[in-house]
Amino acid sequence: MLKKFPTDAKVTALSSGLNLSYGQTNGRLVIGDEKFEISSITSMFEFPNGDLIVGTTDGLHTYRNSEEIQQTEFETGVEKIVGMENCAVIVDGLGRASILDSDGDFSVINESSVLFASLGKSIAIATEAGQVSIYSQDGQKEWERPPRGEVGERITSIGWNGESLVVAREGHGLVPGEEEALEIEYWLKGNLDKRFDVGRRVIAIDGQWMGLDIGGVMFDGKIVAKLDHPVNRIIDFGDYCLAASWFHLYRIEKEGIVWSVETQGMVEYLSSNPSGTSVLIAGSDQNDYTESEPVILIDSTSKPVPIIEEATAIDDWGDAPVVDIDASELYGNDQSIEDLAGISISNQSVQTGLIDALTDEIEIQVQEDEEEDLMLALSLDADEVIAPTANAGGDQTAIADDDKTAIITLDGSGTLDPQERVVSWSWVDEFGKEISDSKIVKVKLPIGLHRLELRIKDRDDRWSSDSISVRID
Template identity: 30%
Template sequence: MSSVGDEVAWSESDGIVKLAKVVGNDLNIITTINGPSRVNEIILRGDSLYIIDEMEGLHCFGYDGRQQWTYETGAGGRKLLRFDKYLAVLDSIGRVHLVTYHGEDYCQNPVQSNCALISSAQQKLLVASEDGIVKCLVEGNESWTRPKRGDLGESITAMGYSSQGMVIIGREGYAIVAGDEEALEMELWSGDKLVQRHDLNARLTAISSNENGTWCGFDNGDISKLSDNNELTTITNLQFPIKSLTAYDDAVLAACWFYLYSVDSDDIRWQIEHQGMPEFVCTDRENNFVIFAGEDQNDWTNEEPIGLINLNEEVYEIDKSDLAIWYQEKSAIPQLTAEEIYREDDSVANLLTKEERNQMDKAVDVGLDGLMEELGHEIVNDDIGQQKIDSSQLIDVMEDGIQSMALFDEDELLGELGETINEIILPQADAGDDKVISAAKDGKIVVLLDGGTSFDPQNRITRWSWIESSGREISTSKKVKVKLSKGRHSFELRVQSGEGNWTSDVLSVIIE
């Protein structure tokens, strides 16, 4: 959504990007763009759209749909962040590129490699590597570094800033070890100084803050608020993992499962149900509107709508079963009254010639005797059409038919029956054979993960998903390039058929 909330852009699964004008409570499409491949993120700035796709990288389009420039990363784009002077692009093999709004390198790219997560606030870029190292970059220059903890490794689950300007880092250790280290923790940093550490019962998945407070979401459904003295207080539990948080005014929008909630410091303020699982949530700068979208991951249902909420409207109470009324289809056929059905309507007569109108006005008089006579004709004709067949002749004909059927070969009969059945063959995921690869001089190498050998004789695969060992989805394409360091790496390929069935296969890659 644009900063003033008057335009909205979204991408669809086939790479199509649509730009719409917000008019009242409606979205009027003004431009449609055919993206080069599946689009992962969009940013609106001025009269331009900046998009990243899975195959090429960063593209700039005008509001008229014309492409202005392309910046190829060599590995597509996974995440896109906006700064005053440049855009930050995280590609699919973990490299971070800083690109000007004219499509040129802002500095020597890439500014970071082996990156798993990026975040931004206050014109600062936070980058987290696969091994748990977090760096703060200002215009491409390193400001400070948070070293990794633990000998067995860790992963960064979320990063963000508090309303006090401190960096919040959620971490998950790969094992519980002796000492002061716990498996799940939240750290607060002021520059390169660790201010406080909270032990957690669940994984930190989302962070959002504004001048009114800092909100944290967890994979057990908890919504917590961080106080000015860095105390973490649980406000409510939404029962499902928190997908995203968006702070606005004195509350926060929380997306989880098929619902979007507004939560304040006391409890849930309001909620709404969506046909899909809300994955994309954004507001305008003044927090007048919120727009949200997501899919239900079922290819046999209708397309999921885009929701637009005016945050200035008053909240009202309805039954929970009515939360989905806004997107449910309503009958487009008006119900007619008895007067409308049986009224005399001469509007058709205006379309006829004078001679045709005279014939239409003539009454057709058919008496009861005439109708009975016609019915009698039909009965007589029916009697004439009947034939008398001797019962012995009928039995002979039936016996001849049975003997003819007995002459058919049993295998031929079964074969013909089999040809009439359209058998559904479900696909099977195949991540390929396990690999042992030698690393380059720097101890790293780019590896192609290819699910193209998956068994799919009827082209029924509708969704691909590559999952790394931490459980994070790294791609939704058949093929993906990953940059790996020395060690053992595990990847899971999941494929979904049009019937909604999932199968998976695991691939092990050893880098020596």
């Protein structure tokens, strides 16, 4: 570790370039030694000339030499910025995309509900509808990927490997003639170069490196490191990559894991200069009762140094000593753990717990079993199997209370399951962390745009998923 930067709110954006910069939900923007107060920050990117563009809930701000030189209003705010060299893609709160170059010129991309953007030789865009297209840097559409069937396909990630566009897809096999698949496609100059089934959901792509939802990292289509949690961020440095998973940042080479750094918060944001000598790490521990976690600066090219355990000092990355606590002192008021956690359980058969990914207040909603549709069941061929189809409901918008949070209901009861084959339910956040294992759950979300996914598994171990966006204003 080279340095820690203190914060006073959740960090939501990082940039490691000519300047070391970060932004917070409370609007605090730090550029080097300078501090600014603007609207809640969602994203940022620095052009090679040092100009820093900062996305907020009300628009886009541009800074040069630590002074604001331009402000562009976005009615629905800026959701995210994806940039490379002299070009950046700006996605607003409605999923509409624009291109901004380092000269400050905008071009509009004719796409809606943009899910992913990736920059390489050109600009690749993937939408929630499963469309993947390539645009020039001035916004002209150059190519569109042919869809694989009309239903049952989902794009889980896109990226560039040299001149090849890499597309990770999930096929649910909902129509005759199509099979379930978790595949990687390589497209070169508009032609399918190769396609293969990896048997795992890929959620991050950079160069030949890929991060998996079921923890692990692949290089050139082969698993080179197995991890216990999803790899939601990955940066390609050629011979090695940096992979973010849970509370760790890993340096991984073709032969496997070289080292890992344990951080105080989940590694949600990661930014590096081209050489890897200046890597910024940030993320929250998802606990509203602790102080915000610092931004960490490390040099990924440094050789790892073993931790030396001492009786008088604990290194930031070391394990804390075990402390014996008398249970009667800790729970002397005879409160249950649920009472202490602030969770109200309406049915003891429903398993609940504190969800560190999405805060401090979760209530499982239990509904009576719906009546079986006997006519539908009797009309089905006994030999016919209808695979369940996940339905996470529609996108939601809510107004935050005075504490800048809102409680929303995640409802998967619209899932198609005529033969009652679903055996497990799972709601996960955009980082792959499970929120709940119930069909319906209430969660408390802070201001911002959140992407949540419902995953179901049937008795034949087949999976289906659906995702929604929730905006809290």
